[in-house]
Amino acid sequence: MLTLLSNVLIDGMAYGMVLFIIAVGLTVTLGLMRFVNLAHGAFAMIGGYAAALLTREAQWSFWLALPVALVATAALGALLEAVVLRHLYRRSELEQVLFTIGLAFFLIAATNALAGPQVQLIVLPPLLAQPVDLGFRTLPAQRLLVIAAGLVVAAAAAWIVARTRFGIWLRAAVDHPDTAATLGIPIRTVQCASFAVGAALAGLGGVLGAELMPLEPYYALKYLVLVLVVVAVGGMGSLVGSLAAALALGTVETASKYLASDWGSLFFFLAMALLLAWRPNGLLRR
Amino acid sequence: MNEGTTTSPASATQPLAQPATARPSPADAVAPRVAPPWRSALVVLAIGAAAWWALPEQLGLLTRIAIAALFVLSLDLVVGIAGLPTLGHAALFGAGAYAAAIFALRVHADPLLGLAVGVGAGALLAVLSGLFLVRYQGFTFLMLTVAVAQIVASLAQKARDWTGADDGLTGFTMQPLLGRFAFDLEGRTAALYAVAALAVGLYVARRIADSPFGLAVRGIHENRARMAALGTPVRRRLIAMYTLAGALAGAAGALSAQTNAIVGLDSLSFALSAEALVMLILGGAGRLYGALVGAAVFTLLHHTAASINPYHWLFVVGGVLMAVVIVPPDRAWAWLRRRLGGRT
């Protein structure tokens, strides 16, 4: 019984952390720019693919490939934002949805054209590939890295938002964009930078979550629903809300895999519907 | 959003509140031009019959287009007219499909009875989920429709004995339509059946959209608060529209089950809901015929492009979607009309 509980908690946390890391960028974009970016899953995919190709084809070390992949994804995100997406901020939600779905389709087709339809594997360094024996449970070291990374991202995000100037600009831009602009806060820079960071974090999630969510061209849309769920339940723009939602829902999904696997994702979506119905504006908002 | 829509049905209705002074005589009043609801249905029937006659080797494709058109039509009632953004419409389609298939397999394999069962199942699921869903709006509503659809899909997967789960529900053979027209290999009966059902569905949708009820729902779409202030029972109207749309979606699902003689879990999938939304937006939401155009164009494109290379098809559809947002179809049609010398 205790083993089961600890298994559910550990695996649930790992899964939840992956969802959180990917969702951070989306919730900031939604909350900050009110921009519905359904191509967000594509950034996770691109980050994962970059790491996979660098470690497998170019034989780079994982520890080198990972930051390079993240920087590349951030650069792509910044480029897309500055050139294309920012013109859509004033458009209706439906148009944003359509455009970004179209962009996601395009990126799926491009990924397939460049790398083929098969699942991409990331070559992990021996340190991460070996099983770690925690006494009551053996699990791959990579899972521990995922949990640790999630905590680091959450802590870093909290610190940046609360303690740095950029964080203050971000909060001001989210709460009162016009006033913020009047006060001389460089809104465009804030928007572009947040988008790029969000894309990079999605890429990180893609790399870390590659075991749980295999990298293949349809990745961009396949797991988008899960990330949207986390953002909706957590509340748009709320980082802490996303973390709570991701962990809660990740644990529910994992528990149902352990206890009731033939019910599929029923409990995940049931929990999501109940949480949303109870707190339509997000877990931590009224 | 509502440009080009008709305002009152052909059947006589009382004009809205008239000012106490200056009553225009009936001779002075200029009634808006309206199309009788059966006209578009007849046009669809004519086009469908012509295609049926002229392309005997493409009847499977024709059937698929008709079913998709009916499905997207029902989506237009929800998204275009009621203004409820949904990504869970496939649940209603799938409910109709499975209900019709289970009915054919276990009770009686008559097509029209099965169609009625499908309509009922779609409407039932719509009213039950609608009661819960209409309390919410915007992004929350959208995500909740996704949740409801995924819950229905999970239940369908669990109920393996009833639905066949991942293997699909097969083993039923439909009896001849109206007792005379057997479902043949070439799909002649199926195609005419689907086109006829689409025509009827379009007639029903037109009547609904042009009725006072339909106008009230359009009003709710435009400004919920104002309609509520006018005394409209907003939630009840929305649930009613959602239920009617569910009936049409269930009909489309039943048609799919009967003409294919198989139902798979893909009829409940998120991908189907998303595809229907794309078809609707491509054709233009809110006008009903946009749903038909979008469904036909998308299905044809998909059929042609996907047989060449399924992945490269995504380049096409992705590009088209992005182009449609940059140059909205309304403006494109208007520009085209101007160029061709017509009035705007």
Place this chain on the structure above:
Amino acid sequence: MAFNKARRTLTLAMACAAAAGSLPAAAQTVKVGILGPFSGPFAHYGTLFKNGAEAYIASQGGKLAGKEVELIYRDTGGPNPGQTKTLVQELIVKDKVDYLGGFIFTPNAFAVAPLIQQSQTPAVIFNAATSAITDKSEFFVRTSYTLWQVTVPLAQWAAKNDIRKVVTAVTDYGPGIDAEAAWKSEFARQGGTVVESIRMPMATTDFAPFVQRIKASGAQAVYTFLPGGPPNLGFVKAYNENGLAKAGIQFLGTAEMDEFDLQKFGDAALGLTTAFHYSAAHDSPANRTFVEALKKKDANAIANYASVGAWDGMHVIHKMIEATDGRKDGLKAIAAARALQWESPRGPVRIDPKTRHIVQNVYLRKVEKAGSQLVNKEVQSFGPQVDHGLGK
């Protein structure tokens, strides 16, 4: 006089020749529709089919029984019964194919049963493994395998080797459920117990929870079946990474050590036991011919159960074309197929006349290293096995 007679004879002869020439000639091109996934996560199967089928035709000199063969490929995308049915309807009605081949997924095969029955089109199943498929239409012939066929001997072997408690973990769809039923039935007959039966949803990507359940079940071995591609890969990796072998839970599988993914498991796969009908390392002249023909077609082609299923499937179609002289005659073709037996790259095989399913040797294999590559080394042959799941 003689001249006129000669002219009449000549005219008559020319008329006969003209008439004979205008008779519909025996169909010169035989059309075969091949259904498989060419896009999506299972797209590699489509390529395997293509390589196997085209390599066979090339090995026969480009023609089968003297007739040109046109292969028409259609993409089913994955387990997609509605789409498959539409594609097959088009193939039969518009393209007027004489034969059908392919089918990776059971639901797709089920969906087309009424179509091939009504149109009397023989359909050869290159891969789908649920026993009940061939029952759905008398025009199905199968050159792949069924789960009952490969599982029954494995269960017998396990019981003989002191394995008493086993947990089954299968994907929740036709072949998976067949696998579970086959194992439970035979293992119980041999006196063993199945301590738990785990069913994993088709859409699962994270197998850690299931692997933990397996660990907690207290069994000596896990018997498993998953569809090839990402699910298979994910499960075996989870088995390896969560230390199940070290915990003393032996791996008993069938299709999991698929040559397509085998190298990706690395050394962690050494020693894993499977029972299956084809290994690329099978030592026979027929297999060497097959592997060479594949490499000639495409240097990257992989010899595995899907490509050999296509190879043998085309052999059956070849014989059916021969028996019907290239004309479309479904009943005659199927009658001819029932009597077939030949030496396949996998070993000696024949078609069971009653069930139209292939009867073949099933081998016990362990993963070993041959040079720098991992191979499935056949350590024992269980002899010819029928489809134990049919006739029940």
